Amino acid sequence: MSLNHHPALTPELLTRYDVPGPRYTSYPTADRFVETFGEPDYMAALEQRHNSRPAHALPLSLYVHVPFCESLCYYCACNKIITKHKERGIEYLAYLQREIDLHVARLGAGQAISQLHFGGGTPTFLDDEHLTRLMDMIRKAFTLVPGGEYSIEVDPRTVDVARLKTLHALGFNRLSFGVQDFDPQVQKAVHRIQPADQVFALARAAREIGFDSINADLIYGLPMQSAASFARTLEQIRELRPDRIALYAYAHLPERFKPQRRIDAYTLPTGAEKVQMLAQSLKAFEEAGYVYVGMDHFALPGDALAIAKQQGRLHRNFQGYSTQPDCDLIGLGVSAIGRIGATYSQNAKTLEAYYDALERGHFPVVRGLTLSSDDLVRRSVIMAIMCQGELWFESVERAYPTIRFREYFARELEMLQEKEREGMVQLTDQGITVTGQGWYFVRGIAMVFDKYLQDARSRTKFSKII
Known part of the structure; x- marks a missing residue:
């Protein structure tokens, strides 16, 4: 993605996108x-x-x-x-x-x-x-x-x-x-x-x-x-x-x-x-x-x-x-996060709890998540946006044969239409492309596909995008 185009960031646009959101080092996020x-x-x-x-x-x-x-x-x-x-x-x-x-x-x-x-x-x-x-x-x-x-x-x-x-x-x-x-x-x-x-x-x-x-x-x-x-x-x-x-x-x-x-x-x-x-x-x-x-x-x-x-x-x-x-x-050590297969896990966050588990011969894992089929699909979509800045519907459908992208994500594609009008993304029948302006707010674009952020209260625990 080139940086050759530096668009004007209007106060209205900044106000709209200066909201809390995940960094998407994982999906679902650790919270x-x-x-x-x-x-x-x-x-x-x-x-x-x-x-x-x-x-x-x-x-x-x-x-x-x-x-x-x-x-x-x-x-x-x-x-x-x-x-x-x-x-x-x-x-x-x-x-x-x-x-x-x-x-x-x-x-x-x-x-x-x-x-x-x-x-x-x-x-x-x-x-x-x-x-x-x-x-x-x-x-x-x-x-x-x-x-x-x-x-x-x-x-x-x-x-x-x-x-x-x-x-x-x-x-x-x-x-x-x-x-x-x-x-x-x-x-x-x-x-x-x-x-x-x-x-x-x-x-x-x-x-x-x-x-x-x-x-x-x-x-x-x-x-x-x-x-x-x-x-x-x-x-x-x-x-x-x-x-x-x-x-x-x-x-x-x-x-x-x-x-x-x-x-x-x-x-x-x-x-x-x-x-x-x-x-x-x-x-x-x-x-x-x-x-x-x-x-x-x-x-x-x-x-x-x-x-x-x-x-x-x-x-x-x-x-x-x-x-x-x-x-x-x-992930080794206190509070470390790991990913094995379709699971995420996190170790105890205090030395006392971490040491106690290991003294008893146990893994110090205290929380985590087994990803659902929906989590896996959405993870692939979000990571494509975050890493490549583009997403092809056909590639998702090949990886997940039961999914028809435009039907499965009909609500999300409708939400992206507003971002297209703002110049953040380009939508075609084949896929989604993040624009140069959109890279300023790529977290906000990825958030559209995060089913856990459907209400604003879920967002307050994250840092702001800007």
Whole structure:
């Protein structure tokens, strides 16, 4: 999808689309998970994978959640534990080993892994010795296949060049630096001070060491931000020139996330200012040669993510956009989310509950969902819109022979007619195409097919689209 056309975003249009909505890293979204789904359901899904030859042969994706952080970032909505006690990481590794052992007992040793991601929290809270131990645990239980994507989220304040070399030697080939904003005032307001020079030095070193890809996370809508200040950050990002950029809109939900209560709401930019930041970001990245992958991801043309977008091989999972085929995902660690077959599952959200389950020899799964046939159809539709920006009715009907698209989704197609009049989509007898303007609001287009959002009350739990 090209960014060559930058339409005027009228106040009326912004008001209509500045509503809460899911990010669709899954469908149904995690708020639909239920406590009636538990360990027996998860074990049944693992058993089905193990007994199914096609599924058993396909590589897995592996996510490891490390919840610890040394200091609190006020904008953060992640599951984290603030501590300076490194020994807590040692204890955590012992329980991760138990969880890994439970999976090996069900799936067998040596399952192929083509995508590995360490998230948090702060994965680099673990020192080199313990990161080495964790990777050894994973390699003994699974097989990391050549050519896979092995990434780790890095807080620039927790690493130096020597640590980057260690990460590369451990097998990580992709780094994601949490930048958020280079402006000192903004950094102070969110309690995350990290000089730009530090990030630039680490990025230079990472390239020299040989990492395949470097990602930088940015957030717009933070306290003390303005269009002018964010323009300076964008100019610095263009100079930094990471292979990938993830650009997120800050969602201020202090009633759900306690750290955000330390942010003065009066210092937040308005919705119109946020849209201006988004528009100037799109323009800056296009001028710098980045491919707009979709929604919040940008990549240089030679990066695997941009190539996957061009070739129609893009996928979306709990880590965002991905080049890896749509595959089963094992989530390890407190609060981690997994996907096995037609199920989603989530681990206990507190260390106490997570540790207790594993001490008793149980998977720490506390909730999840078994997808219905309708969920599966709608998931394929929503992911096609989110990843390819187009949907062909015939392809859905081939995948689901009992479905006649125009009949099954008659109500949704009628709703899309209004979006077509607004220039968001193009409708034909063959399918749906998202326009350049529509990419600003692709979440809103996908929401049309979300049966769980039929009343406005269901939307209030999500962040706003703009």
